Amino acid sequence: MTKLFKYVRESQIWKSVFRHGYPDTPRNRTLAVLSNVFLHLHPVKVRRSGIRLSYTWCMGGLTFFLFLILTLTGLLLMFYYRPTADKAYEDIFALREHVPIGVMREMHRWGAHLMVISVWLHMYRVFLTGSYKPPREFNWNVGVILLVLTLLLSFTGYLLPWDQLAVWAITVGTNMARATPFLGHEGPGAALVSFGGIDFIHAGDDVRFGLLAGRFVGEGALLRFYVLHCVGFPLIAATLMAVHFWRVRKDGGISGPL
Amino acid sequence: MHLALATILGGGGGPVNDGPVAAAIKNFSNWLTEPTRYSVASILAVAGILYFRKFFAKVSVITIFFVLSTAYFVFAFQDPNFNAIITKPDNVPIVILFATVIFFTWLSLRRAVINDERTKRGEPTLEGELSKQKVFTWPDLVYSELICLVLFTAAMLVWSILITAPIEEPAATARTPNPSKAPWYFLGLQELLVYFDPWLAGVVLPSFIVVGLCAIPYLDTNPKGNGYYTFEERPFAISFFWVGFLLFWVSFVILGTFLRGPNWSFFGPFEYWDLHKLEPMVNVDLSTYFWVGLLDKPRPDNALLREAPGIVLLVGYFLVLPPLLGKTVMKKMVTDLGMIRFNVFMHLFLWFALIPVKMGLRWTVNLKYFIGMPEYFFNV
Numbered sequence: 266m267t268k269l270f271k272y273v274r275e276s277q278i279w280k281s282v283f284r285h286g287y288p289d290t291p292r293n294r295t296l297a298v299l300s301n302v303f304l305h306l307h308p309v310k311v312r313r314s315g316i317r318l319s320y321t322w323c324m325g326g327l328t329f330f331l332f333l334i335l336t337l338t339g340l341l342l343m344f345y346y347r348p349t350a351d352k353a354y355e356d357i358f359a360l361r362e363h364v365p366i367g368v369m370r371e372m373h374r375w376g377a378h379l380m381v382i383s384v385w386l387h388m389y390r391v392f393l394t395g396s397y398k399p400p401r402e403f404n405w406n407v408g409v410i411l412l413v414l415t416l417l418l419s420f421t422g423y424l425l426p427w428d429q430l431a432v433w434a435i436t437v438g439t440n441m442a443r444a445t446p447f448l449g450h451e452g453p454g455a456a457l458v459s460f461g462g463i464d465f466i467h468a469g470d471d472v473r474f475g476l477l478a479g480r481f482v483g484e485g486a487l488l489r490f491y492v493l494h495c496v497g498f499p500l501i502a503a504t505l506m507a508v509h510f511w512r513v514r515k516d517g518g519i520s521g522p523l
Numbered sequence: 524m525h526l527a528l529a530t531i532l533g534g535g536g537g538p539v540n541d542g543p544v545a546a547a548i549k550n551f552s553n554w555l556t557e558p559t560r561y562s563v564a565s566i567l568a569v570a571g572i573l574y575f576r577k578f579f580a581k582v583s584v585i586t587i588f589f590v591l592s593t594a595y596f597v598f599a600f601q602d603p604n605f606n607a608i609i610t611k612p613d614n615v616p617i618v619i620l621f622a623t624v625i626f627f628t629w630l631s632l633r634r635a636v637i638n639d640e641r642t643k644r645g646e647p648t649l650e651g652e653l654s655k656q657k658v659f660t661w662p663d664l665v666y667s668e669l670i671c672l673v674l675f676t677a678a679m680l681v682w683s684i685l686i687t688a689p690i691e692e693p694a695a696t697a698r699t700p701n702p703s704k705a706p707w708y709f710l711g712l713q714e715l716l717v718y719f720d721p722w723l724a725g726v727v728l729p730s731f732i733v734v735g736l737c738a739i740p741y742l743d744t745n746p747k748g749n750g751y752y753t754f755e756e757r758p759f760a761i762s763f764f765w766v767g768f769l770l771f772w773v774s775f776v777i778l779g780t781f782l783r784g785p786n787w788s789f790f791g792p793f794e795y796w797d798l799h800k801l802e803p804m805v806n807v808d809l810s811t812y813f814w815v816g817l818l819d820k821p822r823p824d825n826a827l828l829r830e831a832p833g834i835v836l837l838v839g840y841f842l843v844l845p846p847l848l849g850k851t852v853m854k855k856m857v858t859d860l861g862m863i864r865f866n867v868f869m870h871l872f873l874w875f876a877l878i879p880v881k882m883g884l885r886w887t888v889n890l891k892y893f894i895g896m897p898e899y900f901f902n903v
Contacts, residue, residue, distance in 0.1 A: 316658070
């Protein structure tokens, strides 16, 4: 057995993938992190205080992990879902009726709820430990944008099952946009945006219309939310996550007393 | 599965026959959770916990709290009205939110109390002792990440198998459900709609929350408390965030989920969500108080003149108050922060403070709007 392992380890295939020996020496442990594109988001060495669960609560890591779960389950759901007003509900309903012990939609829904919670708790922890203080001010800002993106991802996904809960939650949510100052047709100052007696801001061209691609939550909104949910926001979020993690490393790793 | 669980535990509606003790507990819960009392009680709780933090940081306190709340849940579960709301699959995360936020708040408070005592004695903080030692990412960090990941995946799978994701009736734009609620994480903002118009509660205030969060690192110039838990080295920052996050965000989400029913009326946790429950609307504008109440005249027709008292009041609040405070009681803050930081902070803070101010005025004198110009959709 040992011989076989040794043979595999010394084969050209193995060596082409792994550029270091078993990570049980300082040198190999360093190389294990440095020569792996995913692991090298971590520094080679970390503060002992920074990896204690009682300090970090593991909420940032959990958020990232939930993002991965949601990407994977979301991808699988996309195979069975058509974002049109007459098919969307049917497809989601079929997932529940025709798949015994199906867990993909459940994982996606519960995971999405949890990700919102874990992002909040992550932010709470970062605040309570003062980890936004110099040199991490910029990364805190990236985090705030990621928080907004998480909420937007959840919000756009909320519509996709196309049931009563979905449509009315999005209606309530987007009704707010009507009241945007100057840009919503029921917002303060919108009446001022007119020229020669012609109103520029009305129900057919205000911010809410832009969000929903229509005057109410209809087929246009479904397609728009679907594209943003599956492609737009995940791409932006993934990009910013890369920045976020890289900056954590560059700003001195998980925070600790100076 | 959750339906089966609900049936076992007595869900499904029907008349409630309680003994005197059970009825008393339920009536007290319904009484205490009425929005005014709920909010005042939450404020008192936050202030009390921060002031008596040494007591609340004890392990026994949190243990007793969780034992008691579990007992309460088991008791309350048998009530069909409570059961109907709490066992909605989509409300499970809110219960998780409640438990985790309380637990982690306690944990951070405990570590803050320990650290503050250590600092007083001249010892390094809990984090300070360990941060001098460095360990290899592989294996120390990578393995704990792996363990978290595996345990978490297992928990997610169990949850997903036990509770089926719900799906309601197909979308029908003609049939408005009552209550119509935004997604749960926006229910804190929806609660603000009781006190503010949509342009404030739905657009301006959320924007200020995001801007305010972004501004935090640039406004907080206190170099202490970076990388460890503490309260005494940054009492204002911690208290402020507690009020903002715990009170105005998390507790309002819980309020909006469990205690707001049809027509966004308030319902106690043991109350039946009656569609016909009506709450009298007797709110009065500031302009009415001023012209009719104080001067005993009819309100002027000109909107600007009519709302002049409110306009003067708010202009004073936002434009006169900051320099006035800066010249007098907050002089030290101005020198510490500089003019720009001070003004940005004051404006964000005054917007934030407008929320409890308006809530208080609504509860005490039924104030509807400071400035009410529905002609221009400009109501504050």
